[in-house]
Amino acid sequence: MTENVDIPKIKEIKTRSNVERASLFLSLIKQDSVLLDQLRKKEHGKPKAIRWYDDGVELTSPSLIQCQEVVSLLTYKHMIIVIKESSPDIVCDLLPVLLQNEKVKSLDIRDTQLTQDCISSLCNLLANNKSLLNLFLTNCSIDDKAVADITNVLQTHNNTLLGLTFNNNPRITSVSAQSLSELIINNSTLTSLQITDTSISSDGILLIIQSLTINKNIKLYLGMKDKDTCTEYHDYNIIKDR
Structure with missing residues (x-):
């Protein structure tokens, strides 16, 4: 992580905005072989955190240098990006690079605490993104504010995303019900919304x-705890297959 690397240029990166951080880091590391060598030494002996597939890549607890190497190796075939157990700083650095890449069609972030800075960066990028089709935010400490921000941008500035997942985010409460309802009503592009294992009431x-x-x-995916609420709804027969 950057806080463990005593390099002035890394400190410079951390003072920039989320959108600037990724491009600045990538440009510095490509230009500075000394920086690259020092970061590689920090990685020596650590377990491999990168798994490549025919159509994508999975990063588990990645470091900055691993992220840089992944980004440099992405091709038109790598449409699916999975990020697991990452730090918020790493995600903030990666988001601009990934969502400005038109080849990336699916972004899956799991078991990662996303801060408000991450959410703000994500929303800004979604507002201008015309290529991402699926966004999975699973066990990411998503709260009602994050849901409101994301659903708002999907209603007003994004008509590309097809699938949205907020599974296993217990900080999502009934406060988000209105935002999610408005998203379903006002977004004609979204075809899948998953909200299992939240704290939304009946x-x-x-x-x-x-x-x-x-x-x-749109198809709505809920948890088993919501089964009775759905089956008791007076128009259940109309929506039961959705």
Whole structure:
């Protein structure tokens, strides 16, 4: 991590905005062989955190140097990016690079605490992104503020994303029900919304499923705890396959 590397240029990177950090880091590390060598030494002996697949790559607890190497090796075939157990700083550095890459179609972030800075950066990037089709934020400490920010940008500035997942985020409460309901009603592009293992109450779930009678093109995925709420809804027969 950057705080363990005593290099002035790394400190310079950390003072920049989230959008600037990634491009600045990549340009510095490509130009400075000494910096690259020092970072490589920090990585020596650490378990491999990168798994490559035919259509994508999975990064587990990646370091900055590993992220830089992954970005440099991405090709048109690598459409799926999975980031697991990462630090918020790493995610903030990676987001601009990944979401400005038109080849990236699916971004899957798991078991990673996303700070408000990360969410703000993500929303800014989603507002201008025309290529990402699926966004998975699973066990990422997503809260109601994050849901409101993301759903707002998807209603006003993004008509590309097809799938959105907020699974296993218990900090999402019934406060988010209104935002999610409005997203379903106002976004005609989204075809899949997953919100299992949250803290949304039965009343909140009811508000969300009511919106399915308006938007008939989206599939909603809920947890088993919400089964009774759904089956007892008076228009359940209309929405039961969705």
